[in-house]
Amino acid sequence: MRNPFSTKLVTPSEAPVAELDGQSPADKETGLQEPVGDHQDDRHSDSDEDAIDKNAQAGVQKIEAITKVWSRNHLIMAYVFIWIIYFIDAMEQGMGSFLTPYVTSSFNQHSLTSTTNVMAQIIGGVSKLTLAKILDIWGRPQGFLLSGMILTIGLIMMAACVNVEMYAAAQVFYWVGYNGIGYAMIIFIADTSHLKNRGLMLGFISSPYIITTWISSPLAEHVIQGIGWRWGYGVFAIVTPLMCLPLFYLFTYNYVKAKKMGLVIPRKSGRTTWQSIQHYFWEFDVICLLLVMGGFALFLLPFNIYSFQAEGWRSPLVICLIIFGSLMLIGAALWEKYFAPVKFLPWELLTDRTVVGGCVLAAALFVEFYLWAGYFTSFMQVPLNLSITTSGYISNIYTIGSCISSIIFGVLIRWTGRFKWTALYVGVPLTILGVGLMIHFRQPGVNVGYIVMCQIFIAFGGGACVIAEQVAVMAAAAHQHVAVVIAVEGLFANVGGGIGATVAAAIWTGVFPQRLAEYLPAEAMDDFANIYGDIVVQLSYPVGSPTRDAINLAYAAAQRYMLISATAVLAFCIPAVMLWRNIYLKDFKQVKGRVV
Structure with a gap:
């Protein structure tokens, strides 16, 4: 992410990157920031303030060169391509969340539904550190393409898996690629948007989830009842790489254009093959x-x-x-x-209170989310007797609500120039309220409307928190360190998700079978293993039968412990946000060239 570790941390009152916005009134009307210079034809040899940072790593220099040469139409096209990729990935990921219980159940291992995600979440988060290095050292398009290839391999493996172990391994490839693509596009957004607009742009690229919310669960239901879960993954193994190539081509085309204009000077390392291996071994830490x-x-x-x-x-x-x-x-x-x-980050940036607070908030939010969400779709289908489609609509309330919320708060952050208040006074309180209420309402026979209400609280709170948290860590760093602080934040989030899924699995395997054995009628005890391990067997018992009631009570007991644990974790969010510096974003000019 960064090689020169001497760059000083930027705050509103210091550092050369914290410069006043130099946009003209016309540019402020359109929202596009032109390169600063005396006239348009001289934009590539203009003032030092807008010159490419020769001390930055090669990948950062390349993206700064790209933003200086591409046209307004190419900038718009880049955001359109990013939106399309997010749409495809969101649709596939949403469908996959419903397919996983059926994949594990097909191998009679439904109890491992949450466990299959643990290693994938951890390795997916750690891999962002490596990808951050690739983006900074080799370039943004290269890292994006590599992530797309890994994602495709994961989808192919999931379509071809023959046991839970292979499916779990496929999940690792899938989540490394999925997180990598999402991470690379967030860095694209950071490279091509003014800091004060970044929250709004991050909200914009998450907007596909508003549409896919209504598509994912019906798609999963049709897949399960029709072509089967294997082809469900197989179709996206074909579609995903095709959707990624246009964005890769656009950035590569403009990089070649900048190179021809002399904005990027090729460097000869002078190293032998063995010296290069040693160099990158230490460079990638x-x-x-x-x-x-x-x-x-x-x-x-x-x-x-x-x-x-x-x-x-x-x-x-x-x-x-x-x-x-x-x-x-x-x-x-x-x-x-x-x-x-070679360290991933300057130590003073790793210990910056805004970065630390943002990372702790990310970890806490992901821990609590995966605690209560791990078996949520199974809970809705078994104790609440809802269809896959209806379960999908309810579980996706978080997705659609957080996306709408992120756009709203992105606009408010742009208008006020502040981000801390959105998390401290809105996001965290709403999340705690929603998760806390679910302790009472997530029980068999409850009116589904109460669960919907809780999901709405959590969704709007989550949207405010995530946008504020990402803007916070980016505001604390210079441009050449943005990729790596986002990687570190992503590591905390993914590890938090891994911890949440792990604890959820521990609660499930510790509570559910114990309560199931306690509640099951004697005539159903011979089928205990199948009931515990297969959601299809659980659903096969009629609603109102003693066995189905026993299963429902066992679900409720496990869910209660999960939700209490999630609410306790959210207590860490308040001090985490209070650590942030209340940075005024309108005083920053963090990126260069033609940006939003």
Whole structure:
């Protein structure tokens, strides 16, 4: 993400990047920021203020060159392509969330529905650090293309999986690619938008979810009842790469154009092959990546497997995994602080209170979300007896509400120039209210309207929090560090999701079978394993029968513990937001060239 670690942290009162907006009134009307210069024909040799930063890493220089040469139409086309890619990815991801219980159930392993996501979330989050380096060192389009290829491999593997283990491995590839594409496009937005408009642009690119909300669950239902879940993944393995290529071509075309104009000077490294391997080994901080990835994996794995061990938490395997995972994470921190030749971020930026607060908020929000969402669609189909389509509409309230909310708060952030208030006074309180109320309302036989109400509170609160959190970490850094602070924020979010899914799986495997064995009538005990492991078997028992009632009560018991845990985690959000500096965004000129 950054090579020069000497760049000083920017605040409204210091640093050269915190310059006044130099837009003309006409440009402010259109929302497009032209390069600063004496006249249009001299835009590539204009003042130092708008010149390409020769001290920045190659990928940052390339994107600054692209934004200086592309036309207004190409800028608009880039945002259209980004919107289309988000639309396709949102539709596939929404469909996949409903297919997962049926995939695991097809192997009689419904209890592993949440577990299949854990490693994928962790590795997907850590991989953003590597992708951040690729974006900064080699270029934005290259990192985007690599992510698209990995995503496609994951979809092909899911379509061809023959057991839960292969499906879980496919999920790793899928989420690395999915998170990578989303991350690369967020960096595109950061590279091509003024800081005061960035919240609005981030809200804009999430708007496809407003449409896919109404498509994903009916699509999943038709897939399950028609072509089958394998072809559901297979179709998107064909469509996704086709939708990614136009954006890659657009950025590559303008990079070649900038190169021909002399804005990008090719550099010869002068290194041998072995020297290049050594260079990139340290440049990508491989040791830190392995320690972080291995540490989180070993630490979180016991929460998913303890119920399968004869001695439970006292199992030597469980204890060893927790100890070695903790030691690896401590080792990663020590390595990064004292020994790493090339660090991912300047230490002063890693310890900046706005960055720290934003990362803690991201982690807490993802922990609580995956705590209550892991078995939410299963809960709606079994205890509430809702169809897949209806369950999808309700679960997607969060998606559509948060997207609408993010656009609204993006406009308010642009208007006020402030972002802290949106999370502190609106986002966090609404989220706590919604999750807390679900403790009472998520029970069998409850009026579905109350669950819808809670989802609306959580959705509007989540939209405000996520937009504010991303703008916060970007406002704390110079342009050359934006990619890596977003990667670190993404790492906290994904690891938070992994922790949430892990704890949800631990609660489920610890509570659900115990309560199921307690509530099931004697005549159904012979079918205990199938009821526990297969959602289709659960749904096969008639509503109102003693066995179905027992299943519903077991669901309610597990859900209650999940929601109490999620509400407790949200307590960390308030101090996290209070840590932020109340930065005035209109005083920043963080990016250069033709931007929104």
